Amino acid sequence: MQERFTFGEILKELRLERHVNQVALAQAIGVSKGIISLWENGLREPTLTNLIALAKYFDVSIDYLAGLSD
Numbered sequence: 001m002q003e004r005f006t007f008g009e010i011l012k013e014l015r016l017e018r019h020v021n022q023v024a025l026a027q028a029i030g031v032s033k034g035i036i037s038l039w040e041n042g043l044r045e046p047t048l049t050n051l052i053a054l055a056k057y058f059d060v061s062i063d064y065l066a067g068l069s070d
Contacts, residue, residue: 004067005067006042006067007039007042007045007046007065007066007067008039008040008041008042009040010064010065010067011036011039011040011054011065012040014058014060015036015040018058022036022037022040025057028057029050029053029054029057030053031050035050051065
């Protein structure tokens with residue numbers, strides 16, 4: 001069985017792979033740095049609007065961000 005990753009783990013991995021800090025990502029999509037931290041730690045979930053912004057920023061699908069596809 002394939003290991004599933006959480007949204008927060010996927011977000012952090014994408015951010016680190018692209019050498020983007022939380023502040024830069026937050027500014028790019030129009031949220032606070034604290035929100036990025038909350039998402040990465042699984043304490044909050046993004047709105048659909050923010051999920052779309054993240055998918056566009058990282059050029060991945062929403063399914064990928066949600067851990068539903070590779």
